[in-house]
Amino acid sequence: DQQVKQNSPSLSVQEGRISILNCDYTNSMFDYFLWYKKYPAEGPTFLISISSIKDKNEDGRFTVFLNKSAKHLSLHIVPSQPGDSAVYFCAASGVRDDKIIFGKGTRLHILP
């Protein structure tokens, strides 16, 4: 039962353009959402998060948008850089819940 879904296994974007990674969730109890980035042979590293009281959170080139009614969030990277090539995991958690549920990840390729 996939509570967090990343339906695009991979995405290729030209360097300098915008990368948009999408994530859908099914559990309406989720109130906190995170994006992690993972390079090969390394563990995931935290990128950005958003709680349900907001619909947008920005950190430098990274912006996460949350649409609670659609149970959808997206990560925008602008402008995309070669070092952004990695696997991006969407994750979600509920209030007062220690557990984070991860999606399968989307592999982002930034093309020169």
Added chain:
Amino acid sequence: DTAVSQTPKYLVTQMGNDKSIKCEQNLGHDTMYWYKQDSKKFLKIMFSYNNKELIINETVPNRFSPKSPDKAHLNLHINSLELGDSAVYFCASSQPLGGISGGLFPDTQYFGPGTRLTVL
């Protein structure tokens, strides 16, 4: 100056063997986790310990036993290894609920580099 370290990085073993994976964090966190990333790339939580006490135990076979000698270490011991145990195992740590985020949501988890386990 690794924050979360795991050993070994690679582990190849025969079915039926018993093996351990070690995890150590030097971040001063109270909570540690074990995740399994299987062939379908799902990253699923297995266990969570807060200050040496088990707080999350997902549906994991009894052959998997976490051991936390102190809050900086959470080791994973696996008995009678099976082919389906082949996966990448990640250790992670964070502050527990009530930490930096203000208590409502889990804090950022810091992951180790992973241990690729191959059971032949």
